[in-house]
Amino acid sequence: TKWVYSFGAGRNEGRADMRNLLGGKGANLAEMASIGLPVPPGFTITTEVCTYYYANKETYPAELTAEVEAALAHVESSVGLLFGDATKPLLVSVRSGARASMPGMMDTVLNLGLNDITVAGLAKASGDDRFAWDSYRRFIQMFGNVVLEVDHHRFEEIIEHAKLTRGVMEDTDLTAADWQGVVSEYKEMVEEVTGKPFPQDPKEQLWRAIGAVFGSWMNQRAITYRRLHEIPASWGTAVNVQAMVFGNMGLDCATGVCFTRDPSTGENIFYGEYLVNAQGEDVVAGIRTPQPMSKGRAKPGEKPMEEVMPGAYADLVKVRETLEKHYQDMQDIEFTVQQNKLYMLQTRTGKRTAGAALRIAVEMANEGLISREEAINRVPPASLDQLLHPMLDPKAPRTVLSKGLPASPGAACGAVVFSADEAETRAAKGEAVILVRIETSPEDIHGMHAAKGILTTRGGMTSHAAVVARGMGRPCVAGAGGITVDYSAQALSAGGHIVRAGETLTIDGATGEIFVGSVPMIEPKLSGDFATLMEWADQVRRMKVRANAETPLDADTARKFGAEGIGLCRTEHMFFDPARIGAVRQMIMSETEQGRRDALAKLLPFQRDDFAQLFRIMAGLPVTIRLLDPPLHEFLPHTDAEMAEVAQSLNTDLATMKRRGEELAEANPMLGHRGCRLGISYPEIYEMQARAIFEAAVIVAKEAGKAPVPEIMIPLVATTRELEITRAQVEKQAAAVFAETGTTLEYLVGTMIELPRAALNADKIAENADFFSFGTNDLTQTTFGLSRDDAGKFLPEYLEHGIFPKDPFVSIDVEGVGELVKIGSSKGRTVKNGLKLGICGEHGGDPASITFCESVGLDYVSCSPYRVPVARLAAAQAAL
Ligand code: ADP
Ligand code: MG
Numbered sequence: 001t002k003w004v005y006s007f008g009a010g011r012n013e014g015r016a017d018m019r020n021l022l023g024g025k026g027a028n029l030a031e032m033a034s035i036g037l038p039v040p041p042g043f044t045i046t047t048e049v050c051t052y053y054y055a056n057k058e059t060y061p062a063e064l065t066a067e068v069e070a071a072l073a074h075v076e077s078s079v080g081l082l083f084g085d086a087t088k089p090l091l092v093s094v095r096s097g098a099r100a101s102m103p104g105m106m107d108t109v110l111n112l113g114l115n116d117i118t119v120a121g122l123a124k125a126s127g128d129d130r131f132a133w134d135s136y137r138r139f140i141q142m143f144g145n146v147v148l149e150v151d152h153h154r155f156e157e158i159i160e161h162a163k164l165t166r167g168v169m170e171d172t173d174l175t176a177a178d179w180q181g182v183v184s185e186y187k188e189m190v191e192e193v194t195g196k197p198f199p200q201d202p203k204e205q206l207w208r209a210i211g212a213v214f215g216s217w218m219n220q221r222a223i224t225y226r227r228l229h230e231i232p233a234s235w236g237t238a239v240n241v242q243a244m245v246f247g248n249m250g251l252d253c254a255t256g257v258c259f260t261r262d263p264s265t266g267e268n269i270f271y272g273e274y275l276v277n278a279q280g281e282d283v284v285a286g287i288r289t290p291q292p293m294s295k296g297r298a299k300p301g302e303k304p305m306e307e308v309m310p311g312a313y314a315d316l317v318k319v320r321e322t323l324e325k326h327y328q329d330m331q332d333i334e335f336t337v338q339q340n341k342l343y344m345l346q347t348r349t350g351k352r353t354a355g356a357a358l359r360i361a362v363e364m365a366n367e368g369l370i371s372r373e374e375a376i377n378r379v380p381p382a383s384l385d386q387l388l389h390p391m392l393d394p395k396a397p398r399t400v401l402s403k404g405l406p407a408s409p410g411a412a413c414g415a416v417v418f419s420a421d422e423a424e425t426r427a428a429k430g431e432a433v434i435l436v437r438i439e440t441s442p443e444d445i446h447g448m449h450a451a452k453g454i455l456t457t458r459g460g461m462t463s464h465a466a467v468v469a470r471g472m473g474r475p476c477v478a479g480a481g482g483i484t485v486d487y488s489a490q491a492l493s494a495g496g497h498i499v500r501a502g503e504t505l506t507i508d509g510a511t512g513e514i515f516v517g518s519v520p521m522i523e524p525k526l527s528g529d530f531a532t533l534m535e536w537a538d539q540v541r542r543m544k545v546r547a548n549a550e551t552p553l554d555a556d557t558a559r560k561f562g563a564e565g566i567g568l569c570r571t572e573h574m575f576f577d578p579a580r581i582g583a584v585r586q587m588i589m590s591e592t593e594q595g596r597r598d599a600l601a602k603l604l605p606f607q608r609d610d611f612a613q614l615f616r617i618m619a620g621l622p623v624t625i626r627l628l629d630p631p632l633h634e635f636l637p638h639t640d641a642e643m644a645e646v647a648q649s650l651n652t653d654l655a656t657m658k659r660r661g662e663e664l665a666e667a668n669p670m671l672g673h674r675g676c677r678l679g680i681s682y683p684e685i686y687e688m689q690a691r692a693i694f695e696a697a698v699i700v701a702k703e704a705g706k707a708p709v710p711e712i713m714i715p716l717v718a719t720t721r722e723l724e725i726t727r728a729q730v731e732k733q734a735a736a737v738f739a740e741t742g743t744t745l746e747y748l749v750g751t752m753i754e755l756p757r758a759a760l761n762a763d764k765i766a767e768n769a770d771f772f773s774f775g776t777n778d779l780t781q782t783t784f785g786l787s788r789d790d791a792g793k794f795l796p797e798y799l800e801h802g803i804f805p806k807d808p809f810v811s812i813d814v815e816g817v818g819e820l821v822k823i824g825s826s827k828g829r830t831v832k833n834g835l836k837l838g839i840c841g842e843h844g845g846d847p848a849s850i851t852f853c854e855s856v857g858l859d860y861v862s863c864s865p866y867r868v869p870v871a872r873l874a875a876a877q878a879a880l
């Protein structure tokens with residue numbers, strides 16, 4: 001095994017794609033050197049040494065010493081200096097570098113190789129005493145802190161004391177003699193704390209620093225970080241040893257960090273900071289104020305590098321171009337200028353905001369740097385979610401009240417309300433409200449829908465509030481434990497601040513922050529780069545994307561986001577309207593068919609109107625309408641007053657109503673009298689709904705010229721006979737309406753596949769179906785035998801312990817539910833070639849599930865309106 005890889009000075013043994021062996025930093029140092037960029041020479045001790053170290057009682061492979069000596073000798077000869085030499089001392093940095101950048105690892109030690117003798121050599125060779133002593137004190141400080149674990153306050157105290165006695169403010173005002181004094185005090189202090197003199201032997205310094213890097217792989221900070229980010233301990237870290245270059249040698253020296261494009265907006269501008277006469281982490285340490293890179297970004301009084309060091313800046317601009325061309329992505333780089341000469345010390349792919357990722361991808365494709373396909377692949381679909389909601393104006397002032405989890409992106413502002421009913425009432429009057437609950441339950445859905453935003457003080461990222469809010473596209477902050485809600489006092493408090501019902505709050509669902517009062521917002525822009533990327537995505541994707549929508553508002557939003565039809569219109573959502581619920585209850589509570597028919601006659605015009613509105617918005621596009629699905633008891637009257645009202649409409653008494661209510665109660669309603677079972681028991685319900693659909697379709701076809709394509713969907717089918725019966729009901733209505741109106745329209749009748757039996761018998765069911773839509777919410781419940789509404793009690797624990805790798809209601813369980821989808825699809829298509837297949841429910845908007853749908857060959861996915869762009873992009877990525 002080779003344990004050490006050289007880079008720079010014409011010996012580049014590593015490459016960017018060797019990150020597993022060399023770590024990210026080492027691999028990219030080698031890559032930069034090999035494409036001719038100015039990288040100080042050095043070598044990387046591989047991650048395999050780290051693995052060996054821990055597998056062999058913290059010892060090194062036998063060959064390591066010799067390999068390090070040889071690599072060091074090559075560095076010495078290439079820069080013409082000698083490690084530990086009294087007159088021409090070579091100094092090095094010792095830097096850790098894992099595969100993935102990992103906070104928690106050992107900090108870099110700079111200027112290693114200095115001691116009481118070499119410091120004099122450095123002073124003489126550089127002709128600069130101050131520089132030499134400044135470097136030495138930095139070295140003792142870093143080595144003392146990082147390797148010897150002396151608290152950094154002990155060093156700072158000594159510097160502060162030196163500045164005080166000298167009467168100066170800045171480190172830069174201290175002279176060579178001052179630093180020399182600081183060095184002696186440092187050494188004394190280190191000896192006092194560690195019980196041993198500061199190590200003077202450069203070789204000992206080097207091996208102890210290397211040992212400290214490997215040792216830090218198992219420190220508590222690193223272990224915790226790995227656990228949180230699922231990084232295996234077996235990866236190990238590499239160690240980079242590199243010849244020093246000096247940014248602290250005078251006014252023609254500097255050090256800086258920058259991004260090749262603006263990481264927050266994505267703008268194609270050199271973005272970063274530098275400091276003259278400084279070293280290493282000074283830029284981020286906040287000792288002095290760093291200055292901007294380019295003139296364009298400089299505020300009055302600032303000294304941009306472009307002006308101060310035009311030569312080095314020009315070189316850096318060239319490097320920037322080279323790096324972007326080479327890596328074909330935005331880079332985050334670290335550099336140092338020594339006597340006007342530029343050196344590159346690090347490059348890596350730059351982290352960026354969702355907005356920046358989008359802009360950079362589109363612009364790089366337009367610049368010809370990457371292909372359009374690559375641009376499509378560069379943007380994480382889920383990140384689009386953040387861009388589709390209003391954002392807080394970054395320039396607006398704000399007062400933070402508290403913080404919770406960023407459960408559903410977007411910002412919202414409104415009057416605080418503490419109940420779902422209150423939210424609905426106020427929203428109906430046109431008021432913007434924020435629904436604040438300790439936690440939410442399915443009973444709060446109407447209030448969540450009515451609210452602009454949702455805030456809970458309990459629950460996590462998969463709590464009811466979080467999941468529902470994301471589905472609805474409502475901004476949500478969940479689990480804000482710093483806030484106490486008092487329902488009876490109609491007030492909340494956080495850190496002594498009290499907010500009463502009706503007062504205004506602003507929440508930011510992307511950060512989890514909660515603000516007092518209203519903070520101005522910026523509306524999302526669906527044009528520009530966003531539109532461009534969507535257009536490219538649409539060109540490559542195979543699957544269509546539809547929306548789950550029942551209100552005209554949702555349907556409009558869906559169209560705006562590019563939905564190509566409705567994949568799921570849940571008719572029962574229209575039943576809760578105050579103008580209709582009376583008739584709905586009358587229908588349910590009636591004990592006779594005639595009673596039900598009277599009630600249904602009242603509902604027909606409402607339903608017809610609902611469907612007509614949807615058909616107008618979706619003119620020419622398919623609209624899948626699911627006939628009544630939920631257990632009837634969901635609509636039951638609750639209070640005596642409500643009962644009495646229904647009793648009156650049915651000409652009966654309260655006692656009869658109560659008895660009927662008890663009759664309708666079910667032990668397990670999700671598996672009870674619902675779906676097509678209702679249509680079979682009470683054919684008049686599906687008849688009315690089918691009639692309303694066809695009448696609406698005829699009306700819209702006549703006025704618009706563009707006929708809608710109704711796709712009537714029968715829920716909860718287990719056997720083909722069920723579908724046969726309900727299908728006949730629908731067809732009878734179609735024939736009747738077409739005869740009455742003299743208009744014939746195209747339509748489809750299909751079914752949801754949401755029971756395992758249906759999936760397993762899909763070939764038989766397909767004989768009566770024009771399409772299948774996989775209802776993966778119910779299919780997940782019925783496959784796992786797991787109630788969605790009760791899963792919250794144990795699902796978090798299952799996820800935490802990895803018993804379920806993912807929440808199966810969020811991302812499709814490929815092995816189980818997915819297998820049923822596969823079986824259903826292929827069985828269906830063996831009977832009917834080209835049978836139309838889709839998916840509706842949460843999974844239709846989840847990128848991983850969409851990838852699965854592509855692999856099965858579904859024709860479309862359907863998801864909530866706000867997820868439509870996410871699905872368009874994910875479908876494109878899946879197709880590439
Ligand atoms: P981190 O991983 O925390 O960014 P680095 O190993 O990149 O740590 O080191 C931090 C900084 O130290 C670098 O950005 C650079 O300014 C400085 N540095 C590291 N090695 C050298 C070197 N050989 N010469 C000059 N400066 C160096
Ligand atoms: Mg650092």
Ligand code: MG
Pocket residue numbers: 334346
């Ligand atoms: Mg770095």
